[in-house]
Amino acid sequence: MPQFRHLLTTVAGALLITGAIPAVAQRATPSFHQWAATPPMGWNSWDCYGPTVTEAEVKANADYMARNLKSSGWEYVVVDIRWYVGNDTAHGYNEKDPAWNIDQYGRFVPAPNRFPSAAGGQGFKPLADYMHAKGLKFGIHIMRGVPVVAVQRKLPILGSKATAADIYTKEGQAGWLRDMYTVVAARPGAQEYYDSLFKLYAGWGVDFVKVDDLSSPYHKAEVEMIRRAIDKSGRKIVLSTSPGETPIAEARHVAAHANMWRTVGDFWDSWEQLKEHFEVCNRWAPYIGPGAFPDADMLPLGRLGIRAERGDDRMTRFSRDEQYTLMTLWSIFRSPLMFGGDLPSNDAFTLRLLTNPEVLAVHRSSTRNRQLFRQNDLIAWTADDPNTGDKFLAVFNAQDQELLPETEAVWASGMITRQTPGHRQELTADLGGARQLYLNVRDGGDDIAWDHADWLNLTLSDGQKTVALSSLPWQKATAGWGQVAANKSVSGGALVVGGKTYASGIGTHANSMITYDLPAGFTRLTGEVGLDQAGAAQNTGGTVRFLVFTKNPYRPMPADSSRVAVALESLGLQGPCTVRDLWTGKNLGPVTGEFAPYIRRHGAGFYRISAVKKN
Template sequence: MTFFARLLSATVLLASATAVPCRAQTAAPKTDFHQWAPTPPMGWNSWDCYGPTVTEAEVKANADYMAQYLRKSGWEYVVVDIRWYVGNDTAHGYNEKNPEFNLDPYGRFVPAVNRFPSAAGGKGFKPLADYMHAKGLKFGIHIMRGVPVVAVQRQLPILGSKATAADIYSQEGQAGWLRDMYTVVAGRPGAQEYYNSLFQLYANWGVDFVKVDDLSSPYHKPEVEMIRRAIDRCGRKIVLSTSPGETPIAQARHVQQHANMWRTVGDFWDSWEQLKEHFAVCSRWAPFIKPGAFPDADMLPLGRLGIRAERGDDRMTRFTRDEQITLMSLWSIFRSPLMFGGDLPSNDAFTLSLLTNTNVLAVHRNSTNNRQLFRKDDLIAWTADDPATGDKFLALFNAQDQELLPESEAAWASKVITRQTPGHSQTLDVDISGSTKLYLNVRDGADDIAWDHADWLSPVLRNGPQTVPLSSIPWKMATAGWGKVTANKSVSGADLLVAGRTYEQGIGTHANSMIEYDLPAGFTRFQATVGLDNAGAAQNTGGTVQFLVYTKNPFRPMPADSARVPVTLAQLGLRGACTVQDVWTGKALGRVTGEFAPYVRRHGARLYRISKAGTVPAK
């Protein structure tokens, strides 16, 4: 017997002696799991600031801040996101070359002790969960759907079954963006037992919240059901969050019956373009809000982000203050779970004020009948009821932008490029004779996914035999959603890689993006290849882009800084005189009759409580 085999055998015996069968725990709760989170969960998640590399000390620092400053406002969950079981993961991406996985003898990931020292000696996350519980907080973790590839390769046994990991897996449906896991095939002997053993372990640790990734988009219905059964029998009230999005709307009723929250979008970052997309998404999902089951508009990318995250560099959120008010107002009146993504100890006073506004959080916690009232172009109104008082909540948004000229006015436009496009690319050759300006525009291909990685490859300005690489000329202005336009690298800082080919020269960006150049005199043609970067092609969603070239200003005139958003009281179901209170400031604004028409700043929001005259607004 090899040393590894002897070690594994001994460890299995030890684990068998210490493992607590799920039946031996407290009896499964008789309450409906929706009652475990009757209001939308509120907490902190490590992903936006630490990616897959967060440490125990960093988790505790954020928990300490939450306990001191946020718990009294209802914030309670502290969630360790992806790959806490890898000892040598990397910032701004994943280590898929030589990851140091940590597993127990039953093929279940356990915390990397070099990152979570309290897990030493087989304690797992129990000491960290105990730390949270002592502070009046709750503890959560992220996992990937499925069974670890390494457990399959080692044919590790499944607790409570005669099967091994090699008996329950399929490579079909494996995530393309992270290949740690294989699909668990429902119905095979050992499949349900494997998920039972997972949640038995998490219950023993004292876990209160589990975010299951690669579950919602595409939607893995059999594994959703196995996970639900495993939680229900483990004896602990573990809140279930499914990810990423968009969860198929056709599965809305199913996921509502199996999870406490489910993602409605892909990963959301500090990009106005992505925030603006949420208005349509939230309106689509509002009918499915119910106590204990909440459509999840994703995390709040506020405060200090990107310390070691997948997206971008160490920064304070790129959202303006108006945009942050818009985000919090929409998430509150839509009743999305609130999972803060920034590093809490780095919060400034403004960020803290967003998270502790009593009146706004009351809308989030207590409102009902939440819905979009109307959308007139980019002027939007949402409303909800206060069941305790009969008051109406009204959120008004001004999402107006400086609009782009249509494709028909571009000097050149590509076809929409997708994963199915041969070579994931197209060549361009456009006449720029006499032009003094060049604008390179990438759009999202009308799929509302604004994180696609897009590349302008080997771009050159030409005048007969004379050529100049465009990537050697400084741009005048460049925007790329939440990323930074990068010369001779992809927007993520990696090589420019399209359909397996690496390019030395080019410009990496995102959809949506705009790059402006002052053209040197004398050049007559602009030539390049445009393509979907490998990082975009590997995503579960998106991967749809269009490239356009303009030689004149591609923007229409800027809209006014503010716009009136009129709402009649009749639209709210109210008659007679009413009083209005500004929810964000708490100030009484007086009486209105007939119509209420405040001005709202561009990219901003206003949130009001409207009461029948003669009643006292709630405080």
């Protein structure tokens, strides 16, 4: 038998390499995968309301979903982080004097001033009942671990003689929110603590739990305890792990324990972040399987930032072309779809984007989802319709106006990270006789979107007099997230780098460009650059590079549209075929040999291709 099992493993591995079977066919299918056999679809409060959402706002979004989205498969309504704090704040958590709501067994419960129906010890049950009455499902966000306040109070653990103080360690505590300590799996009471949590959630009627600070870094022991606790709870609770990137080396393990797991950090309405998803989705495509889905994170569409962590109240910064790209990639990759915008604020375009039946059918039931090719920034994905033999094709034009290399800059900082002494570096640049100045910040590629970057005490000199650059108006300023700000950080706070506060400077974010017209005669720029405290305080902080250019750092702009040619043979199709545009619902007529649509820059096309049946 051992030799036979080895032979089966060898054959399966060979078939996987050749693409004859998908990777997911090799793993056993746990029963809990049946609880979310297709990628979950729902709404999450984070992108709108950060840690401050109220019961009334949750219900308003649920009402909209029931009226407008439920018939298209949308069903989960998820209350995100810190629902147990009565006085939390937007644009940064209240960690100074949080008003905790916690029961006698060290389990957080909803703040009744924000969730009135939770009063009297009812927890989230009345709100879950409200969802269930509308045919929807209810979810919550929690942080991995045991509450610090429960440890400090030595609160008992239900079903154990241990207290919270017996099961914790400070090792691995999240750097970005210090509500929780790590649970040590080997200690008596550890499993019982997680069991007690999910027993409580099951009693409330919770259908979905997103567990934060679990995937990156990957806490394998707590993943396993959570899985056991859900299985013991007696309720079918879908498990989502966060944030990302989940280590791909743990792909098999997380798929065996969770229904969905994050592939990236927090994703916002930034084209740079969206473009990075092509590589990430390609990396994770082999691990898509029934009931177990790599999660490309939420859909930052519609109205965002009402009281959120990123930016101000706004409609998504994505152009319509970029929104089509987002929905097309998430659908053919079969990522869970968790809408981040305020649903009652949706416009007609956003509603159509979320309810296209042919696009959602690909998301729901397509198979063998994979990248077909990437030719620079022209990209094609494909998948199969298991019922008809048709092929789905998604094509993308991710071309950008490219930047000159760092070697063309008159000054470059090199990489600045949380490990850089003081998180800063001095700047001295010779500007020669230039009449324009370009301040460029580039992301270091660490998959952490907290690249808060500061230009500090920048001073122009002509050899005799000096001018503070922040006193001059810039000609143009763009930031990868948020808005460039004079004399404050991009997140709106003071400019703080390495524990030092600066009165003069410019706050921005990777990737960004700030352009100035230089006063005549000024030939020297001095100052400092650094990673703002808002970025440095994260688990691994940001990674940024600062560059100074005195000539236009942009290469010529690509064409507005580009032809993306796909050989039908590469899809496994021979002879004449018909093409249907899934977004417009139009039949495009017969094609032979290749299909080559023109796709707008940052845009996408999504098609069903069918072989013409012979009479």
